[in-house]
Amino acid sequence: MGRSWRQWICILPEKRLDLLGVPLTLQAFTMAESPGCCSVWARCLHCLYSCHWRKCPRERMQTSKCDCIWFGLLFLTFLLSLGWLYIGLVLLNDLHNFNEFLFRRWGHWMDWSLAFLLVISLLVTYASLLLVLALLLRLCRQPLHLHSLHKVLLLLIMLLVAAGLVGLDIQWEQEWHSLRVSLQATAPFLHIGAAAGITLLAWPVADTFYRIHRRGPKILLLLLFFGVVLVIYLAPLCISSPCIMEPSDLPPKPGLVGHRGAPMLAPENTLMSLRKTAECGATVFETDVMVSSDGVPFLMHDEHLSRTTNVASVFPTRITAHSSDFSWAELKRLNAGSWFLERRPFWGAKPLAGPDQKEAENQTVPALEELLEEAAALNLSIMFDLRRPPQNHTYYDTFVIQTLETVLNARVPQTMVFWLPDEDRANVQRRAPGMRQIYGHQGGNRTERPQFLNLPYQDLPLLDIKALHKDNVSVNLFVVNKPWLFSLLWCAGVDSVTTNDCQLLQQMHYPIWLIVRALGLSPLLFFSHPWFSLILSLSSLLISPDILPLGPFPIFTDPSNLPNHMGHYQFCLHHAAFVDLPPPKVSALCLSFLGPYFLQGPGDEAASDSHMLPRAEGLFSSFEILRPFLILSNWLEHGKST
Template structure:
């Protein structure tokens, strides 16, 4: 073969150094290590997608530590994409090195770059999992919840991945001379495929139900308003939440040095105001150390332009620049005009003047003229005093009821990670309203909808507002055996969407892989909205009998 042009040879050499070294000769230990790293990064990719729901907590944590506000979810996704892409390309190039014909240099003489980069990849992913376990252990609960929503889809994806793996695995088995290793690899692969074949028997989800058993769509509670559309805890954010059809505006209340309750989440003003510019020498002081006149000098919107500039129209940008810290009185007036309820926490709970904070807040509520049933009181301290002074205020508790069920709780507000689906169903049967926070991703909203929660607190009201149905529902009596040619044929013929040339090989592959019909139905229905349950062909009894044959 002729040498490549001079300008191409350095590029080819670089690619060869990155993607094929001494271990390209199929050293089995390195191949197994590479495959394990590939799976490791694939699992991390799944976790990265799941924890995006709670990434606002990470953003706030980083800001408290480094005083740097950034949407770190983009950094996470880009880094994860780089890791998974590198390990994938390396795995493919290992089984069939594309550059051997381009460069005549012996492979054994090349640099050990892939080994080094692969070890770094493994260490980075291991560090990510370790940090997740130390700082955000609750995210493991999120992962378990996610499996009840993604289980069928993951099963199909893993089956497809294992099928694709058959080719490089066959190449490795063919090249190795160790008979024991060959037997081990074949047995291991067969065991995994058998386990995947049986896996649907263990898939459980609250979304396995009859269509007519689906609970009503959970109401939306705007977390600090609509923080993806406007600066949090501002009157603009409240109005955007109203536009999203949320039923409750959730916020945080603090009390100024001269006794005026106002909206603010952070104990310090540096993240959401320009206090460093207006009061540079006092920027690190707590919010409650400023009087109301000083607080009104601060701009509460310009910071938002730095992170959401591209997503705002001209009118919204102008409106953002005018935002100030609103008082509780102003907020209650806006809530009354918009006929929206308001739920709030009173902070900081450990303040020495907390009792006076409660009294000042109650005074404003009672003087505002807002119907008391539109106010949801969340703070636990001095709750009995609140009940005496304002008996019409709705009490919502940030904890579960006691074990003996003697408490007469009507509303609870919990993290979605700290309550089971069984408890949600039990509370629903006992007419206890359950609000869960913070729910931003459609997959999580979907599974909580199926579980029967009353409402969810969200940062993404504009996204969840558009959902008219859970992502998927499965008929509880759908056959759990591997899908038969007849059942898939019935679905396809009923919808008349796929050409007949795909039926034979497609159905044969699905049947061989052991994908269950219960898993295929939500996929098919997402692709073909008019798809029907294979056991519901009332227009063709003969076809229904054929399709539903066990």
């Protein structure tokens, strides 16, 4: 009768090694101690992290609890800065609104895209470098004594990120809904990144686990690591993306609606912008309409004319006057294109060529009637927001009727007009039944079923696109500028999108990514992953402190079953030899990886043959993936390349 594995745990390590037939000593299996601060590489790392070049005193060779707390804050800062970088990349789709908001507050135009990305990138880079230095110091068995300057900078980064999150929540709350939408596009890739990150952290975690002597912290670390791994492997159950589909099920490409025309190619809300909209393949021109003091509807988005006209030079005393307080004769005197050449509204937009530049310089504020006639010639539909004038305005109560009369008097088909305003909609439908009524998120006449919806893209999770299509309802979402968002809405089956970047979206003939549902990974693969063996091995340390440590891993041994597995052990050694690590470390890796299967009893030969060889082959694949990290670890430990 062979002893049980619990009895063999208490056998001296030397005897267990002899039973295994491995010509290695206990010293070879233990983690090599660092040569200390005398190592050139370790000293360089310590200098960057702790800002000390001199040799460390013996009493400072240990990492204190305070140092561990600062390492935790460093890791938290890294996660916060990385999350803020993700938020910033998502916000780039809507950052033009932020630029306009600041212009209305400060009166000075600046595109904050580049500065925003630069600051976030610096924060992430700094936190990442410090974290990498800390991990490399751990591989070199060096203490983590963070310098006071780094501590101050880490606290400043945390405060800066916290202030940014609070400001986002106060001034731009809808962007949290944008982040929710973005996860439908990025969740599969974030999951892959999280899996890769936890894989790289497995070895430092195992090393830390082995070096902790108290059982309580060991249990806490094990539960924390196991919980993170479990969350990552169960995450696919919560991932829902419309772009996980068969290619044959891909809906038609959404149509394009020019937001104020083509504002990256021409001054917004001008006839030049209208023509550029037609050139880049859009079918609808979306604009904003106001009524002048003498009753002429004209195109203008802002309440003040200072951003998109030269009102400061023509009417210097009326810079802050409402746009509707100007007469049509006064509006015709303004230039509506020169500002576009002086301060480009969008970062990354190409400069205009000679003819386009000259045309932009001569743009004026167009009347709605001019726009309708030009749009009919270009076969473009028109959709507009109608902005109410100030309370003391002559047409404060009749601005809707005044605009409707202009549309009816224009010699254009009513079907080319999408009527968006909710004010007096019943009267508009009665007098112009040919107009297509489009409803916003604030609703409209609920007694009838709408045929067109115009909603912000943040409402995507609330929409059942397929059900709306069954009811013959078309859906347009605004404002969509980035390819990732356009691809997501394309997969979701949206009919059209309003965009500032029609020339870019026109060139897209397929979503930037599409995942076939059959290729999705099942969370059940977790139980066949090397991490599962690692967790079993880590948990075994809680059973007995006398278990033979193999690097950061223990090993279960039942000698009555050793003959069944030595062939697989030799197979592992043969295929792992190319890693160029010292033989003791390779042997330790093989034994600790295959260790949980030594728990099999003498009657498990069939199970051994069917499971151990794939396990050894899986280890060979793991060696191939981890080769650069293993070589780097060994190189840093010994101060030279093996």
